[in-house]
Amino acid sequence: MALASLGYIGVRSSRTADWQSFATDLLGMQQVDAGGKVRAFRMDDRKQRLIVSAEGDEGLDFMGWEIESAEALDALASRLENAGVAVRLEAVSLADQRHVTRLISFADPEGNRLEVFCGPEIASEPFLAGRPISGFKTGSLGMGHAVLHARDVDVLLPFYRDLLGFQVTDYGLKPFKLYFFHLNGRHHSFAMVGTGRRGMHHFMVELLSLDDVGQGYDLAQQDEGRVAYTLGRHSNDHMTSFYANSPSGFFVEYGWGARVIDPATWEQHETFDGPSYWGHDRLYMPEDSPDRARLREMRLDAARRGMRAADPASNCAWLDSIVSNE
Numbered sequence: 001m002a003l004a005s006l007g008y009i010g011v012r013s014s015r016t017a018d019w020q021s022f023a024t025d026l027l028g029m030q031q032v033d034a035g036g037k038v039r040a041f042r043m044d045d046r047k048q049r050l051i052v053s054a055e056g057d058e059g060l061d062f063m064g065w066e067i068e069s070a071e072a073l074d075a076l077a078s079r080l081e082n083a084g085v086a087v088r089l090e091a092v093s094l095a096d097q098r099h100v101t102r103l104i105s106f107a108d109p110e111g112n113r114l115e116v117f118c119g120p121e122i123a124s125e126p127f128l129a130g131r132p133i134s135g136f137k138t139g140s141l142g143m144g145h146a147v148l149h150a151r152d153v154d155v156l157l158p159f160y161r162d163l164l165g166f167q168v169t170d171y172g173l174k175p176f177k178l179y180f181f182h183l184n185g186r187h188h189s190f191a192m193v194g195t196g197r198r199g200m201h202h203f204m205v206e207l208l209s210l211d212d213v214g215q216g217y218d219l220a221q222q223d224e225g226r227v228a229y230t231l232g233r234h235s236n237d238h239m240t241s242f243y244a245n246s247p248s249g250f251f252v253e254y255g256w257g258a259r260v261i262d263p264a265t266w267e268q269h270e271t272f273d274g275p276s277y278w279g280h281d282r283l284y285m286p287e288d289s290p291d292r293a294r295l296r297e298m299r300l301d302a303a304r305r306g307m308r309a310a311d312p313a314s315n316c317a318w319l320d321s322i323v324s325n326e
Contacts, residue, residue, distance in 0.1 A: 182263060
């Protein structure tokens with residue numbers, strides 16, 4: 001019954017033309033649908049991964065989570081209904097729009113729409129990137145990850161962890177609650193941050209080459225105000241990335257080199273090192289913002305303590321430590 005990965009994300013936006021340029025020219029996705037009020041984009045052999053619709057309020061429309069079979073989908077639907085969650089078996093017409101065999105929909109306690117599906121359609125034509133990139137790291141790891149603002153983490157946590165079966169990877173409790181969850185070898189496919197708000201904080205796509213990210217960073221800097229976080233490296237998943245301001249106001253993380261975990265042996269833990277070993281300066285915050293200064297001090301403290309990630313080529317902290325001491 002366990003969910004397998006993040007399959008797709010839907011966004012509501014009146015800025016479909018801006019999304020078209022952002023998704024293809026910067027992110028390197030392939031546009032596959034320009035009909036009516038919808039723009040859809042590919043990242044790999046799936047028929048679509050990102051869907052932008054010019055209907056409703058700006059922001060997150062839905063998250064689509066893949067499950068392994070129709071039987072597992074039915075079991076999850078029963079589990080949700082037994083817990084008092086209203087579940088809708090969506091019509092074939094919507095499944096066809098999502099390019100899946102079957103799907104259900106429901107809302108989390110803060111009203112975010114979730115879809116769970118099985119039987120994704122595979123494209124017959126090869127993926128054609130919107131700009132020259134090596135490609136995206138997807139496959140069994142899924143599209144990437146999604147991070148939500150949370151009005152109350154203590155309400156969302158049992159829903160996602162205990163009811164939907166997301167596994168906690170790590171978490172931080174100060175200065176605000178932040179939980180990361182895995183479904184497969186990706187360090188986190190989902191996270192929530194207790195900002196007191198609701199909606200999408202960011203979604204992440206991972207590239208196959210660091211140069212893809214670096215060149216994307218150069219491109220983003222040509223568009224004033226596009227870069228939200230400078231290039232940096234996270235302390236928990238070891239991703240090297242920058243964050244861009246999307247046309248809908250939330251962020252998109254563009255990264256490379258994240259660690260791959262073993263879900264069978266991983267042990268959840270609390271983190272204390274701050275979100276990044278270096279970089280990721282929040283340009284969207286005022287220069288004199290206390291939060292920006294606090295995050296900068298966390299990075300400087302990591303530097304003073306010599307904190308760093310393992311070499312992603314080896315994905316082995318022990319080997320990396322041996323090499324660094326030679």
